[in-house]
Each structure stands twice: as C-alpha cells, then as structure tokens.
Amino acid sequence: MSYFGDIGKGIKTLLSGMKVTGKYFLNARKEIITQQYPENRDTLEMFERFRGEVVMPHDENNEHRCTGCQACEIACPNGSIEIVWDRKVDEETGKKKKYIVNHIYHLSMCTMCNLCIVACPTDAIKMAKKFENAVFDRTALTKVLNKPGSKLMDGVEE
Amino acid sequence: MYDFTGLIQGINKWLHSILPAVAADVVGWILIAAAFLGLFAILGLVLVLAERKIAAFFQLRLGPNRIGPWGIFQTVADAIKLLLKEPVGTNRADSFLYNLAPYFVIIAALMSMSVLPFAKGLHAYDIDIGVFFVIAMSSLGVMGILLGGWASNNKYALLGAMRSGAQMISYELSVGLSILTIVLLSGSLRMSDIVASQSDYWFIFKGHIPAWIAFMIFIIAGTAETNRTPFDLTEAESELGAGFHTEYSGLKFAFFFLSEFVNMFIIAAMGAILFFGGWMPLHIGGWDGFNHVMDFIPPIFWFFGKVSFLIFLIMWFRWTFPRLRIDQLLTLEWKYLLPMNLANILLMAFIVLMGWHL
Amino acid sequence: MKTEELIINPQGKTEEYFINMGPQHPATHGVLRLLLTLDGEIVRKVDADLGYIHRSIEKMTEFDTYRQIVHLTDRMDYLSAHMNNEAVCLAVEKGLQIEVSDRVKVIRTIMTELTRLSSHQLWWGVIGMDTGALTTFMYAFRDREMINDIFEETCGARLTMNYFVPGGLMWDIHPNFQKRVKDFIKHFKTKLPEYDTLLSDNVIFRKRTEGIGILSKEDAISFGVTGPGARASGVRCDLRKKHPYSAYDRVEFKEILGTKGDTFERYRVRILEMWESMHIIEQLIDNIPEGEILEKTKAVIKLPKGEFYQRVETARGEFGANIISDGKKSPYRMKFRSPGFSNLSVIDHLAKGWKVADLVAIMATFDFVIPDIDR
Ligand code: SF4
Ligand code: SF4
Numbered sequence: 095m096s097y098f099g100d101i102g103k104g105i106k107t108l109l110s111g112m113k114v115t116g117k118y119f120l121n122a123r124k125e126i127i128t129q130q131y132p133e134n135r136d137t138l139e140m141f142e143r144f145r146g147e148v149v150m151p152h153d154e155n156n157e158h159r160c161t162g163c164q165a166c167e168i169a170c171p172n173g174s175i176e177i178v179w180d181r182k183v184d185e186e187t188g189k190k191k192k193y194i195v196n197h198i199y200h201l202s203m204c205t206m207c208n209l210c211i212v213a214c215p216t217d218a219i220k221m222a223k224k225f226e227n228a229v230f231d232r233t234a235l236t237k238v239l240n241k242p243g244s245k246l247m248d249g250v251e252e
Numbered sequence: 253m254y255d256f257t258g259l260i261q262g263i264n265k266w267l268h269s270i271l272p273a274v275a276a277d278v279v280g281w282i283l284i285a286a287a288f289l290g291l292f293a294i295l296g297l298v299l300v301l302a303e304r305k306i307a308a309f310f311q312l313r314l315g316p317n318r319i320g321p322w323g324i325f326q327t328v329a330d331a332i333k334l335l336l337k338e339p340v341g342t343n344r345a346d347s348f349l350y351n352l353a354p355y356f357v358i359i360a361a362l363m364s365m366s367v368l369p370f371a372k373g374l375h376a377y378d379i380d381i382g383v384f385f386v387i388a389m390s391s392l393g394v395m396g397i398l399l400g401g402w403a404s405n406n407k408y409a410l411l412g413a414m415r416s417g418a419q420m421i422s423y424e425l426s427v428g429l430s431i432l433t434i435v436l437l438s439g440s441l442r443m444s445d446i447v448a449s450q451s452d453y454w455f456i457f458k459g460h461i462p463a464w465i466a467f468m469i470f471i472i473a474g475t476a477e478t479n480r481t482p483f484d485l486t487e488a489e490s491e492l493g494a495g496f497h498t499e500y501s502g503l504k505f506a507f508f509f510l511s512e513f514v515n516m517f518i519i520a521a522m523g524a525i526l527f528f529g530g531w532m533p534l535h536i537g538g539w540d541g542f543n544h545v546m547d548f549i550p551p552i553f554w555f556f557g558k559v560s561f562l563i564f565l566i567m568w569f570r571w572t573f574p575r576l577r578i579d580q581l582l583t584l585e586w587k588y589l590l591p592m593n594l595a596n597i598l599l600m601a602f603i604v605l606m607g608w609h610l
Numbered sequence: 611m612k613t614e615e616l617i618i619n620p621q622g623k624t625e626e627y628f629i630n631m632g633p634q635h636p637a638t639h640g641v642l643r644l645l646l647t648l649d650g651e652i653v654r655k656v657d658a659d660l661g662y663i664h665r666s667i668e669k670m671t672e673f674d675t676y677r678q679i680v681h682l683t684d685r686m687d688y689l690s691a692h693m694n695n696e697a698v699c700l701a702v703e704k705g706l707q708i709e710v711s712d713r714v715k716v717i718r719t720i721m722t723e724l725t726r727l728s729s730h731q732l733w734w735g736v737i738g739m740d741t742g743a744l745t746t747f748m749y750a751f752r753d754r755e756m757i758n759d760i761f762e763e764t765c766g767a768r769l770t771m772n773y774f775v776p777g778g779l780m781w782d783i784h785p786n787f788q789k790r791v792k793d794f795i796k797h798f799k800t801k802l803p804e805y806d807t808l809l810s811d812n813v814i815f816r817k818r819t820e821g822i823g824i825l826s827k828e829d830a831i832s833f834g835v836t837g838p839g840a841r842a843s844g845v846r847c848d849l850r851k852k853h854p855y856s857a858y859d860r861v862e863f864k865e866i867l868g869t870k871g872d873t874f875e876r877y878r879v880r881i882l883e884m885w886e887s888m889h890i891i892e893q894l895i896d897n898i899p900e901g902e903i904l905e906k907t908k909a910v911i912k913l914p915k916g917e918f919y920q921r922v923e924t925a926r927g928e929f930g931a932n933i934i935s936d937g938k939k940s941p942y943r944m945k946f947r948s949p950g951f952s953n954l955s956v957i958d959h960l961a962k963g964w965k966v967a968d969l970v971a972i973m974a975t976f977d978f979v980i981p982d983i984d985r
Contacts, residue, residue, distance in 0.1 A: 101588065104813035108573065114807050115310050115572045115745055122309035127752055130314070141759075143766035143784070171678035207681035207772045208780060221766065311748035407629045411651065411966070481742050482814055490637045490740045491970050572808070574815045575742025577967045578651060 140223040145206040148175075148199050149222040150239035157247040158240055160218035162194030169213035174204040194240060201227060202235040216250050257373030284376050292362060292514060297327040299513040303567055310571040337502035342405055345499060349403035354500065354507035356396030361514040364389035368521050369443045371531045371551040382443035383435060386522060387428050390477060393515065394420040397479075397486060400508070401496035412495030415578050416486035419476060422585040423483075426473035429593040433466040433600045434459070434526045447530035452537070454529035460608070462600040467527045469589050469596070474519035475566055476581070478512060482573040483581060490575075520562035524555060531555040624649055633662045637740055637970040640980030644957075651965045656958040664984045671944040676702045676776055676911045679944065683931070684770035686948060687982035689729040690924035692721045695774040697931040700855060701920035702776040705913035705935060711901030712857075714778045716894050719857035720791065721765075721773065722922075723887040727798070728757040729925035730884050733977040737877065738809055740974040741818050746808055753801055756794045760787065776911060778904035791895050795888050802884060810881060819874035823960040823972040826871060833959065834952035837927025838879040839976050843871035849923040861893045873968075876975035910939050926950055926977055950976075950983040 118125055131138070140146065152158050162179040178196040183189070197219075211219055219239065229235060263283075267276040301316065301324065308315025316323030341350065364386045366376040379385055394416060401413020437455050438446045456463050476483035487495035497508045524530060531551030535543045576584065632643040641662035647655035667686060671679045676698075683694035696718055703710060710718075731754040738746025758768045764784040765773035773780050809815045825835065830843040840847050848865040850858040866882040868875035913935035921930035927949025936942040953976045961969040 107811045107813045107816075110807050111572050111812050112568060114804050116568065118312060118749075119306070119310050119568075122312060125312045126309075126314060127312060127755065128314045130317075141763040141766070141784075143764070143781070144762060145766040169677070171674055171681060205681060205770065206767060207678075207770075208766065209677060209681070209772075212775075212780065307744075311745050312752060313748060407627065411629075415651075481744075484742065485967075488742070488967070490742065491967050493635060571745045573743055574738065574809065574812060574818060575967075576814055577818060577965060579965070580814075580817055 140225065142223070143221075144223045144225070145208055145221045146225040147201055147206075147222050147227060148204065148210060148219050148239065150197060150219050152241055152244055153247065156241060156244045158218055158244050159216045159247050159250045160194050160197055160214075160240060161216055161246060161250060162192050162197075163215060165213045165215055166210035166219060169209045171207060171209065172203050172205060174200045175210055176200075193246065197239040199237045199239050200235065201237060202232055218250075255372050260373055288362060288365060288376065292365070292510075295517050296510040296513055297331065299517060299563070300330070300509075301327045302563070303513070306564065306567050307571050310568075331506070334502055334506040339502040339504065341501070341504075342499050344405045346403040346405065349399050350499075351504070353396045353400030353403060354504040354511075356399060357393050357511040358396075358507045358514075360389050360393035360396065361511040361518065363392075364518050365514065367443055368518070369447055369525065369530060370555055374552070375444065378442065378444050380440075380442045383431055383441045383446070383522075383526075386518065387424065387431065390427075390515070390518070391420065391424055393511065396511075397496050397508075400500065401486075404496075404499035406499050408492045408494070409496050409498045412486045412488065412492050412498070415488075416479065416496060418578065419479075419483065419485060419581060422582055423473045423476040426469055426585060426589045426593055427477055429590070429597060430466040430470040430473065431522070431526060433462060433593075433597050436597070436600050436604050437463070443525060443530075447525060447532060450529035450532050452535060454527065454532065454534070456527040459600060460603060462596050462603060463527065465592065465596045466600070467523070469593055470523055470527070471562070471565065473585075473589060474523065475569055476585075478515045478519055478566070480512070480516065480566060481570040482575050484570075484575060485578055485581060488575060516563060516566055517559065520559045520566065521555075523562045524558035528558045529554075530558075626654055632659075637973060638980070639736065639978060642954075642978065642980045642983065646966070646969070648966065651967075653961045653964055653966060653969050656961050656969065658954055658957065660984050662984065663981050665981075667985045668944055668946060672940055672942070675939050676913065676941075679941075680775060681770070681772040683946070684772055685981060686946065686985055687924055687926065687929065687950065687979045688769050689732060689979055690725055690926065690929070690982075691769060691771045692718075692725040692774065693922050693924040694929060694931075695772065696722060696856065697920050697922045697929050699774045699776050700922070701918045701931045701933050702911065702913065704920060705916070705918040705933065706776070706907065706911065708777060708905045708907070710778050710905055711903075712899040713901030714903060715857040716898050717779060717783055718774060719861070720891055720894050720898075721761075722856070723890045724757050724760060724791070726925045727884055727887045727891075728754045728761075729977075730880050730887075731757075733880060733925075733974075734805055734809070736977075737971075737974040740970050741809075741815060743809065743812075743815070746805075749801070749804070749808070753798055756790075756797060760790045760794065763787070763790065775904070777907045778902065782903050783898075788895055788898070791891060795892060795895075798884075798888065802881075805881065810878070816874065818967070818971055819877060819975075820872060821870075822873040822964060822968045823975075824870065824872045825956065825960055829956070829959060830871070833956040835927070835956050836949050836952065837924070838866075838883060839876050839927065839953055839956075841866060842868035842875040842879045844869055847928065849921055849928060853921070855920070855922060857894065858890075861890050863890050873971050873975050880975075880977075912937060912939050913941070921947070924949060926979065926982065927953060946985060948982045948985060950978050950980075954978060954983055 150158050150160060162177055164177045167175045167177045176198040177194060178198065179192055180195050181190045181192055184191045208221065211221055264280060267279055271279060305315040316326035319325040319329050367379055367382040367385050369375050369378070397416045398413045401409040401416070434455055435441060437459055438449045440446060456467055459466070479486045497505055500508060531554050533546035533549060533551070533554050535546060626647050626649050629646045629648055630643065631646050632638040633641040638644065643659040643662060645657040645659055646653055667682050670682060674682065680695050680698050683698050684691040686694055731750045735747035735750030761771060762768050764787050765771040825839070825843045827843045827845055830840040830845050836847050844867055846852070846865060846867065851865045863886045866879045866886060868879050913933065915935060915937045917932065917934050919930060919932045921928050928947065929949055930947035932945040933941045934943045957973060960972050
C-alpha cells in the first residue's frame with residue numbers, strides 16, 4: 095500500500111514545487127530584479143563607501159592635500175602606490191621640506207583594500223565610486239594622482 | 253470549414269496539368285520537403301527562443317533582450333553564429349560515425365514530423381500506421397545519440413550515450429503503452445482517424461480516468477524521450493559536462509540541439525493528437541452556441557495552441573525539478589510506470605468493452 | 611577505434627577506467643581536479659589533485675604587516691570573507707592583548723552571521739544546480755543580493771570585504787544598516803520556506819540525497835571534518851558554542867545536529883543553520899551597544915614573540931589562523947587551517963561505491979570553495 099502512498103506523496107511534492115515556480119512565472123513582471131546595466135548608467139549609483147579606485151581630490155585652485163609622507167605607500171600590501179618626492183627650501187622658514195612630485199597609482203595591481211586611505215594622515219586620497227575600469231591598454235591603468243601643476247593646500251601640514 | 257483537402261488537391265491537380273505526371277510528383281515532393289524544412293527551421297528558432305524566455309521568467313530574469321525587440325532575433329543570430337563556427341572535433345574520433353550521428357538524429361526527427369496532421373487535410377503522409385511510425389522513428393533517433401557518444405572517443409560522451417541507451421529503451425515502452433491505451437479507444441493507428449474520432453469529445457474526456465493516467469505517463473515518458481530535465485541524464489551538465497555532444501561544435505552541435513527541440517515538439521504534438529483531439533475544437537455536448545464559436549477558430553490554431561500548452565508544461569518541468577539518477581530513472585520506469593501502464597491498458601480495454609467511452 | 615583494438619576481457623569482467631573531473635568541470639566549482647576511477651558509473655576511487663589555484667598566501671603573509679594580512683584572507687574562502695578576517699584579527703588582538711569594545715564584537719557577530727547566510731544561500735543555489743534544478747540558483751541569488759547590498763553599503767565591497775581590522779572595524783556601520791538587515795530578515799523569512807518546497811521536500815531531490823554518502827561520527831572526527839558536514843553526523847563541533855568568540859556568548863541559539871550523516875542530513879543542517887543565523891541576528895540587531903570602533907594600536911603592529919592561534923566557525927567549518935611571531939612587524943610563519951582541505955579528504959571515503967551523480971551531490975553538500983582548499 096505504501097507503493098501507492100509514495101506515488102501520491104511524490105506527485106504532491108512535485109506539484110507544490112511547480113506551484114512555486116509557476117507563481118513566479120506569473121508574477122515575473124513584478125519580481126524581475128535584473129538590472130540592465132549599460133542602459134541604466136545614468137541612474138546607477140553605487141553606495142557611497144563603494145571602493146572603485148583610489149583618487150586624489152583637488153580643489154578649484156588645483157591644490158591637493160598630499161604631503162608626500164609615503165604612509166600610503168608603506169601601507170599598501172602590493173606596491174600599488176609609488177611616491178616620487180623631492181625636497182625644496184621653504185621660503186619662510188628656510189628649511190628643506192619634502193614635497194610630492196608624482197603620486198603614482200597602479201590600478202592594475204590594486205586590490206581595493208582601503209588600507210592606504212586609512213593610513214593617509216591628511217586624508218589626501220579617497221576611494222571613488224567609479225567601477226568601469228576596463229581599458230584597452232594596461233599602461234592606462236598606471237595613473238598619476240596629483241594633477242600637473244598642482245600644489246599642496248595651505249594649512250594641511252599643521 | 254477550414255478544410256485543407258481541397259487546397260492541397262487543387263495544387264496537385266494544377267501541377268499535373270502543367271507538368272508530366274512524374275515531374276509533377278517530384279515537384280510536389282520537393283514542395284512538401286521544402287515546407288517541412290521551413291517548418292523545422294522556424295520551430296527550432298521559435299522554440300529555442302521560447303525556452304530561453306520562459307526559463308528567464310521562471311528564474312526572474314529578462315532573458316534574451318538585446319537583438320531585436322524583446323530579443324526575438326536572438327536565436328536567428330545564434331543560428332548564424334553556429335553556421336559560421338569552425339567545426340572543432342577530436343582527432344581520434346571515428347570520423348565517419350562521428351559525422352554521421354547528427355544526421356541520424358535530425359532525420360529521425362524530420363521523418364516523424366511527416367505523419368503529423370496539422371489540420372484537416374494538412375498532412376504530408378497519412379500512413380495507416382502513423383502512430384507506430386512515430387514510435388519507430390523516435391527509436392531511430394537514439395541511434396544517433398549512441399553513435400555520437402561512442403564515436404567521439406570521449407569518456408564523458410560515452411557515459412552520456414550509454415545512459416541515453418538505457419533510458420530510451422525503457423521509456424520507449426512507456427510511451428508505446430500509453431499510446432496503445434489511446435489506440436484502444438480510437439481503434440486505428442492512422443493519425444487522421446484518431447483525430448476524427450475525437451470530433452465530439454477529446455479522448456482525455458472520453459477515456460475517463462485511464463486516459464488521464466495514460467496522459468500523465470505519456471508526458472513523463474515523453475519528457476524522458478526528449479532528454480529533458482528531470483531526465484536529462486545524457487547531457488547532465490553538472491556531471492558529464494555536456495554528455496554525448498561534448499565533442500561536437502558548430503553546425504553538428506546545432507543539429508543535436510535543434511533536434512532536441514523538434515523532438516519536444518513532436519512529443520507535444522503526439523500528446524495533443526492523442527489526448528486533446530489534435531486540431532479538433534473543444535466541444536461540450538448540448539452547448540451549441542459555444543460549440544459554434546469554438547468551430548470558428550481555425551483548426552491550425554487549435555493544434556498549435558494545444559501543442560504550445562504541452563510544450564510549456566514540459567518546460568515548466570525542466571525549470572522546476574532536479575535531475576534523477578540513472579538507477580532511479582530505471583526504477584521509475586520499470587517499477588512504477590510500466591506496471592501502472594499495463595494495469596491501465598486493461599482498465600481501458602474493459603471500458604472499451606463495456607462501451608462506456610462513447 | 612577498431613574492433614581489434616578493443617580490450618576484450620576473457621572473464622567478462624568489467625574494466626575500471628580513469629576519468630578526469632576538472633580542473634574545468636561544472637561540478638567542481640572552481641579549478642579542482644578529481645581523478646576518478648570508475649567502473650561503469652560506479653566510483654571506485656577519488657584522487658584529488660590540488661594546486662591549480664595555489665597563490666602561496668601563507669608565504670605572502672611572511673612579508674606583509676598584520677594589517678595587510680587581513681585582506682589576503684578575503685581571497686581564500688571568499689564566501690566567508692568576514693569570518694576569515696575575523697580569525698586573523700582575533701589572533702592579532704590576542705597577541706596585542708587588547709580587547710575590542712562590545713560594539714565591535716556585536717557588529718562583527720552580525721556581519722559574520724550575514725556572511726554565513728549569504729554563503730549558505732549560494733550553496734543552496736548551487737546544490738540545486740548540481741542536482742539539475744537550475745532555477746534554485748537564481749532564487750538564491752535574488753536573496754543573496756540583499757545581503758551583498760548590505761555589505762556594499764557598510765563595508766564598501768561585496769566579496770572581498772576587508773572590513774575587520776586588528777583592533778576593531780574599518781568604519782562604523784552605515785546608518786541604514788539596521789533597517790536594511792531587518793528588511794532582509796523579514797524578506798528571507800518568507801523565502802526560506804520556498805527553498806524547502808523547491809528542493810528539501812521534492813521527492814526527486816530526496817531520493818537523490820537520502821541515504822547517500824553516509825559519514826559516521828567516528829569517520830568525521832578521524833578525517834577532521836568540521837562544519838555542517840560533521841554536525842550532520844552528530845559531531846558537536848560548532849565553535850560558536852564550544853569556544854565562543856566575539857558576541858556569541860551573549861546570544862541564544864541552537865547548535866544544529868544531525869544523526870544520519872547522509873547527504874540529505876548535511877543539506878538539512880545547512881538549511882536549519884540559516885534559521886539559526888537569522889535568529890542570532892534578530893537578537894543583536896536592535897541592541898548594538900555604543901562604544902569605540904577602533905582600539906588604539908601602534909602605526910606598525912608588532913606582535914610579541916610567541917604563537918597565537920584563533921579559530922572561528924566559517925560557513926564551511928573550522929577556520930584557524932596560527933601566527934608564529936618573532937617580534938617583527940611580519941609573522942615568522944603563518945599557518946591557516948582551512949575547513950575545505952580536511953573536508954575534501956573525506957570525499958574518497960564517502961563516494962566509494964556510489965555513482966558519479968552521487969559524487970556530485972556529496973561534493974555539493976560539503977560546499978567546497980577551491981581557493982580555500984588551495985590557498
Ligand atoms: S587600496 Fe589597497 S591595494 Fe589599492 S592602493 Fe590602496 S593600499 Fe594599495
Ligand atoms: S596620499 Fe596621504 S599617505 Fe600618501 S603620500 Fe600623500 S599624504 Fe602621505
């Protein structure tokens with residue numbers, strides 16, 4: 095007798111499974127969660143903490159906050175950051191002072207671990223939300239973060 | 253109304269009037285072949301697209317939506333891609349059998365399509381053993397799968413092919429017996445007779461409970477015959493990669509792929525013809541007005557509507573159920589479906605004997 | 611092959627043959643290579659061949675600072691990233707002898723339980739796929755997406771979080787965090803029963819899993835199996851219960867134990883664990899205490915000489931991080947005990963005598979993440 099009972103129970107479980115998928119099929123219009131990516135570019139907003147790439151914000155006078163202290167370079171686990179720095183004589187105090195020449199960032203090696211951002215004492219760098227990082231030539235992934243001609247913002251070092 | 257017999261005969265007469273008899277026949281055959289090949293291609297394109305769209309909706313996705321509005325040209329693009337693809341095969345394959353196998357599958361599918369009545373008089377070949385012919389042809393298709401798996405010289409393909417052999421031999425029985433149950437009702441193996449004897453009620457209503465049981469067995473075994481989930485052991489991508497067609501690519505793969513879908517159509521069409529009256533409209537005794545309205549819908553729509561419903565059902569299975577294991581598959585057939593089928597035939601024979609089916 | 615070339619066995623016995631499963635195979639979920647010895651469809655022997663995704667993370671740690679090591683562990687068992695991070699953080703904190711604030715403990719616990727949920731969801735989708743039901747995968751990903759959004763909002767990443775740092779957390783939680791988690795729990799409580807209807811109760815799935823690949827309690831212990839796989843055999847090995855860390859001592863939850871140890875039992879344990887995880891999160895989400903997010907540590911962390919070990923319960927089992935320090939800023943040697951590696955060793959024992967399809971189902975219930983096995 096359990097032979098027939100098994101058949102009945104089996105069919106019932108199969109039908110209840112079909113009911114679930116059937117329900118979704120009928121409500122597919124409402125339930126579909128697919129985001130159509132290249133089309134929704136305009137409305138697509140990543141979360142504010144999203145880690146896409148390291149950038150160095152500049153203000154309107156082309157000034158940044160990076161002192162060239164190299165803390166980020168040391169913090170980076172895979173050498174994605176290279177700081178090229180130099181010293182120059184400060185006019186006011188007359189002392190030699192470190193300044194940044196190039197803040198080189200290798201996006202191709204970066205693991206977006208955020209350690210450099212945390213390490214930076216002056217909050218000179220931050221994570222950008224941009225995630226479309228694909229390029230045709232990988233040299234384009236090596237970036238200089240400080241813009242040409244930019245200089246240190248006043249009052250950062252105090 | 254909507255009788256195609258006159259039209260077909262008219263074309264035939266016209267051909268004979270302008271050509272000598274032999275040439276007229278040949279032209280007629282070529283026309284029929286072209287019509288079927290066209291249908292075959294369209295079926296492939298439409299069914300693959302339908303499968304992908306339906307699967308997408310079951311899975312809360314959008315499905316193909318890039319090429320053409322709602323992605324309707326997706327399968328056309330796929331077909332072009334498959335045609336242009338370089339045929340990559342194995343070096344150590346038995347090249348004659350390896351190349352032959354896809355044709356086996358696709359020709360078997362085409363042949364069984366030839367006996368299906370699409371509407372009154374719209375037939376390629378109204379052979380008197382039509383049902384038998386379809387069963388015979390579908391077993392030929394297995395040969396292709398077995399050959400392909402064996403000749404590819406790949407262990408995964410071989411495993412898939414061997415599974416397919418065991419599966420087909422067993423499920424052929426169930427398909428055959430459930431069809432026989434219906435043949436008992438109609439008393440004929442000719443497709444047009446089967447359809448004609450359902451002009452008042454469809455067999456699924458006439459045959460009472462045995463017909464329902466036969467239908468259930470038929471749809472289960474039919475799904476197994478077409479190698480679709482939950483019976484897709486021959487492909488079983490999580491176990492065998494791609495099963496018997498692992499080593500096929502390009503056009504030859506397309507043949508296997510297409511024939512799977514056409515086989516699904518044939519199974520659904522057989523189901524529609526045997527259980528749901530083929531192209532016969534739905535009639536309810538006593539409701540003359542209703543019956544007239546139903547008669548108004550052309551039979552070709554009835555036929556394809558029923559077929560679409562059954563195809564949808566088979567797709568629904570696929571996108572819900574997990575796959576069986578090979579021994580469970582055989583257990584299901586030999587321990588459950590076959591005894592039930594035999595008992596069911598007896599029951600049906602009894603009903604026919606007592607004349608309860610009218 | 612010509613007929614003469616066929617090996618004809620005069621005794622009519624069957625020949626065993628080898629088949630390569632992987633490194634590219636849909637059921638190994640990554641670059642794991644299994645060398646199967648089959649007799650027809652029956653598995654006679656399974657040899658695992660590792661190393662296809664070996665990145666020598668243990669060696670890399672010897673050149674990294676302790677802060678940097680944490681982000682490497684994201685890349686081992688990427689589905690349990692938070693748990694791996696936590697193990698390293700706790701080990702380093704042990705060495706530094708600092709105690710993180712209650713707030714950090716609670717947030718860490720919520721995060722790890724969310725990770726467990728998301729990992730189990732993915733596993734559920736995948737076990738469906740391995741047994742042939744493709745739709746489960748999409749449904750699981752729909753629910754997992756909500757957790758990923760929670761992670762992305764608070765941690766800034768979806769998979770490789772690096773949110774736990776030695777001494778606390780990288781940031782405080784996002785203001786939306788609590789609301790989102792509560793929304794998710796509410797949503798998932800309606801969806802989890804559907805998981806049962808689709809797979810757990812399904813007669814085909816039951817037949818595929820019940821009584822297959824039975825792992826006895828003794829074998830589970832001797833093979834070093836941990837996690838849901840061992841608990842299904844009745845081994846009490848839940849570290850959250852046995853050696854509570856973070857905030858697990860202040861929440862009330864059940865350790866899910868099975869008795870039969872078959873494939874279905876392992877499946878059931880994981881499904882029930884999802885309920886327990888939700889229960890844990892519910893207890894904590896409204897009572898996140900105030901407190902410091904990050905304890906003060908030196909700019910360069912140096913651990914005292916010695917050995918520091920911390921193990922945590924990941925979604926797959928026991929994960930251990932062992933630091934041997936010689937007082938420098940990088941460890942002298944670091945060893946990770948990954949659950950997948952020991953769990954993989956039992957596959958040969960379990961799959962023997964079963965069919966290929968069963969092997970796939972058994973593997974699916976152990977939920978292997980190959981980078982975790984290879985490191
Ligand atoms: S995010 Fe991490 S890997 Fe990338 S540059 Fe910063 S420290 Fe280096
Ligand atoms: S970005 Fe920050 S940490 Fe890096 S060199 Fe500039 S100031 Fe120093």
